[in-house]
Amino acid sequence: MSDVALPALADAPAKTEQTETPARPRRRLPYLQAAPMALVFVVFLAIPLLLTLMVSFWEYNEYEIIPAFTLQNYRDVFEGCGNLADPCTTVRTYLSTLKFCALTLAFTLMVGFPVAYFLAFHVRSRAVQMALFLLCTIPFWTSNVIRMISWIPLLGRNGLVNDTLRSLGVIERPIEGLLYSDFSVTLAFVHLYTVFMIVPIFNSMARIDRSLIEAAYDAGATGWQTLWSVVVPLCKPGIAIGTIFVLTLVMGDFVTVGVMGGQQIASVGKVIQVQMSYLQFPAAAANAVVLLAAVLMMILGLTRVIDLRKEL
Amino acid sequence: MTNGIKFTRRTLLQGAGTALAAGPITGFPAVHAAEPVTLRYLGTAVNQSGDIARKVKEDLGITIEYIPVVTDEVTKRAVTQPNSFDLIDTEFFSLKKIVPSGNILGMDARRIKNADKITPIFTKGEIAGKAIGDQGTAPKKVFYLEGQTGKSFASSPTEWITLIPTTYNADTLGIRPDLIKRPITSWRELLNPEFKGRASILNIPSIGIMDAAMVVEATGDYTYGDKGNMTKAEIDRTIKLLIEAKRAGQFRAFWQDFNESVNLMASGETVIQSMWSPAVTKVRTQGVACTYQPLKEGYRAWATGFGLPKTLTGRKLDAAYDFVNWFLSGWAGAYLNRQGYYSAVPETAKTQMEPYEWAYWMEGKPAEKDIHGPDGGLLEKAGATRDGGSFEARMGAVACWNAVMDENTYMVRKWNEFIAA
Numbered sequence: 001m002s003d004v005a006l007p008a009l010a011d012a013p014a015k016t017e018q019t020e021t022p023a024r025p026r027r028r029l030p031y032l033q034a035a036p037m038a039l040v041f042v043v044f045l046a047i048p049l050l051l052t053l054m055v056s057f058w059e060y061n062e063y064e065i066i067p068a069f070t071l072q073n074y075r076d077v078f079e080g081c082g083n084l085a086d087p088c089t090t091v092r093t094y095l096s097t098l099k100f101c102a103l104t105l106a107f108t109l110m111v112g113f114p115v116a117y118f119l120a121f122h123v124r125s126r127a128v129q130m131a132l133f134l135l136c137t138i139p140f141w142t143s144n145v146i147r148m149i150s151w152i153p154l155l156g157r158n159g160l161v162n163d164t165l166r167s168l169g170v171i172e173r174p175i176e177g178l179l180y181s182d183f184s185v186t187l188a189f190v191h192l193y194t195v196f197m198i199v200p201i202f203n204s205m206a207r208i209d210r211s212l213i214e215a216a217y218d219a220g221a222t223g224w225q226t227l228w229s230v231v232v233p234l235c236k237p238g239i240a241i242g243t244i245f246v247l248t249l250v251m252g253d254f255v256t257v258g259v260m261g262g263q264q265i266a267s268v269g270k271v272i273q274v275q276m277s278y279l280q281f282p283a284a285a286a287n288a289v290v291l292l293a294a295v296l297m298m299i300l301g302l303t304r305v306i307d308l309r310k311e312l
Numbered sequence: 313m314t315n316g317i318k319f320t321r322r323t324l325l326q327g328a329g330t331a332l333a334a335g336p337i338t339g340f341p342a343v344h345a346a347e348p349v350t351l352r353y354l355g356t357a358v359n360q361s362g363d364i365a366r367k368v369k370e371d372l373g374i375t376i377e378y379i380p381v382v383t384d385e386v387t388k389r390a391v392t393q394p395n396s397f398d399l400i401d402t403e404f405f406s407l408k409k410i411v412p413s414g415n416i417l418g419m420d421a422r423r424i425k426n427a428d429k430i431t432p433i434f435t436k437g438e439i440a441g442k443a444i445g446d447q448g449t450a451p452k453k454v455f456y457l458e459g460q461t462g463k464s465f466a467s468s469p470t471e472w473i474t475l476i477p478t479t480y481n482a483d484t485l486g487i488r489p490d491l492i493k494r495p496i497t498s499w500r501e502l503l504n505p506e507f508k509g510r511a512s513i514l515n516i517p518s519i520g521i522m523d524a525a526m527v528v529e530a531t532g533d534y535t536y537g538d539k540g541n542m543t544k545a546e547i548d549r550t551i552k553l554l555i556e557a558k559r560a561g562q563f564r565a566f567w568q569d570f571n572e573s574v575n576l577m578a579s580g581e582t583v584i585q586s587m588w589s590p591a592v593t594k595v596r597t598q599g600v601a602c603t604y605q606p607l608k609e610g611y612r613a614w615a616t617g618f619g620l621p622k623t624l625t626g627r628k629l630d631a632a633y634d635f636v637n638w639f640l641s642g643w644a645g646a647y648l649n650r651q652g653y654y655s656a657v658p659e660t661a662k663t664q665m666e667p668y669e670w671a672y673w674m675e676g677k678p679a680e681k682d683i684h685g686p687d688g689g690l691l692e693k694a695g696a697t698r699d700g701g702s703f704e705a706r707m708g709a710v711a712c713w714n715a716v717m718d719e720n721t722y723m724v725r726k727w728n729e730f731i732a733a
Binding site: 060062063064076089092093096152153156157158159176179180258261262263264265266270271274275276277278279280283 | 382384385387388391392408409410412413509515517558563564565566567568575579580581716720721724725727728729731732733
């Protein structure tokens with residue numbers, strides 16, 4: 001099993017070894033070294049994915065899934081998608097999910113970059129830096145769902161925000177759009193996922209050679225010019241990794257959209273979950289494969305812009 | 313039990329304990345035999361009360377380990393992981409999925425002491441001699457199996473019962489009378505633009521669509537052949553109406569979980585919504601006015617019951633039967649009745665309730681004294697009457713039952729379309 005996957009993973013080091021020492025035992029070593037990780041990937045990633053792909057072609061009824069080869073599940077996913085004026089469920093769902101991706105990405109970047117910048121460049125002491133960095137991760141000590149649900153009493157029709165605004169006389173009628181709306185979903189996403197942006201960007205910034213910045217100043221660059229022409233380009237890998245984190249998290253999410261959107265907003269994850277709970281595993285598998293393809297395409301597009309391997 | 317001597321598990325265990333203490337300790341088997349049985353009880357959180365588990369531990373020495381999941385998940389587990397529980401508490405409608413999978417065993421009616429006292433709602437589909445609505449998956453349609461391991465339902469009574477009823481009720485809309493300030497008498501009010509942005513429906517497709525169907529019929533637009541088994545065209549029609557309402561901003565949110573419905577109602581986010589009886593009770597115990605409003609078109613009923621996985625054998629199987637017998641013997645029934653549910657064998661529950669409680673909950677009479685919930689919290693002051701009246705009035709007005717449709721796959725797809733709209 002592992003032999004099949006090994007060459008791909010251990011390809012590069014194997015070649016260098018070959019040129020140096022053609023002796024047999026030495027050649028095997030890298031394979032062995034990579035084997036545990038490869039095995040984990042094969043067992044927990046490759047095989048489940050292949051099973052999902054396989055099941056997506058099966059037939060099903062109320063209580064069983066039947067081995068077969070049918071494209072019906074995919075046909076169901078894309079039924080009526082040719083019509084652009086009134087998009088089908090799948091297109092609508094993806095558009096809505098993509099909208100949240102874009103919004104979340106924009107806001108997490110806007111919040112995450114300055115925070116990372118502050119941590120990396122303004123805090124001088126290493127100890128304080130680490131302490132503040134750990135502070136950012138403290139919210140992760142409580143569950144995702146709890147952090148999300150805690151917004152509800154704040155944003156509700158008779159929630160804290162509406163009550164305060166009303167007692168201050170700012171508004172007369174409560175703002176309905178605060179909860180169970182695109183706003184509340186985006187807010188929760190930004191709250192939950194900003195850290196995933198901060199960490200990789202901070203990591204990139206920490207590795208920037210300070211003399212580069214000094215050089216920029218010496219060459220007469222203003223603060224903004226330094227930021228834009230020196231810091232940002234060097235942070236690209238961090239931004240890219242953060243983006244990948246946020247994108248994949250938002251694309252696959254259905255709990256946040258469900259809770260904060262009052263179950264009224266569609267998400268791909270929710271569609272899959274409903275189908276799973278109705279034992280329509282092949283249909284859910286087909287949806288999962290489409291989702292996977294969509295996410296992979298987005299990440300592929302991203303890596304075309306930034307060559308992650310080279311930057312790291 | 314068969315030889316006429318009444319052994320309870322408790323006396324047996326005590327016996328085993330004394331035997332163990334008196335005689336020399338011979339080895340592990342004896343210790344093992346005295347070990348209390350644990351039953352893994354799969355069901356929805358609403359039915360899984362800590363009080364019942366405590367009481368059964370006290371009475372029978374059986375430990376109940378609850379596995380709380382949502383309605384659809386119960387079915388899924390029963391079909392995909394039949395070894396993960398020892399006792400299932402599931403809705404009758406999901407039998408249409410579970411029974412063909414062959415994962416549950418018919419219950420031997422001869423081992424259920426009160427089997428012949430189970431209310432005729434289940435066995436014949438009638439109450440006090442009067443037939444009740446049987447649209448959808450009415451329990452009488454799926455109550456008996458052809459054989460113990462049969463995969464098809466029997467049309468006439470057999471000795472193999474699919475599920476021994478635990479609880480059942482007639483569902484309707486919950487309203488906030490203090491915020492609506494006028495009488496509500498019809499299901500159509502759910503989509504009345506007057507309540508724009510303040511209505512909710514539950515996001516469990518198979519149940520949500522039935523509530524929607526009640527609304528459609530109430531508007532007089534269309535009458536279904538069987539609300540619980542729609543044709544594709546009927547599903548389209550129903551979903552179209554829901555989509556129009558959703559796009560017009562009728563719904564504040566959808567709910568999927570009991571507690572979500574409580575929060576929506578208690579916080580005033582919604583004033584009218586699909587609701588379950590104990591949720592209404594919970595809103596009321598928070599001091600918020602909430603009515604489980606009887607409507608002229610009738611109720612959507614549901615029922616859950618105990619089933620046995622076919623892998624259950626030996627002491628666990630015996631313990632499961634003991635537990636089910638205990639459940640029907642009165643204490644649990646009285647407990648459920650005090651929550652606003654109904655129990656399978658009303659006459660045993662009656663023995664465990666005060667006469668004034670029975671009169672309030674089951675006969676629809678004004679409360680003689682203050683009515684307390686099973687947790688001791690005050691539910692109603694003396695003089696109040698139950699929404700919808702007596703057991704016979706409520707269950708007699710059932711219009712349809714929760715169901716699995718033949719076109720279920722199509723329905724779920726259309727429901728996803730509604731959520732995405």
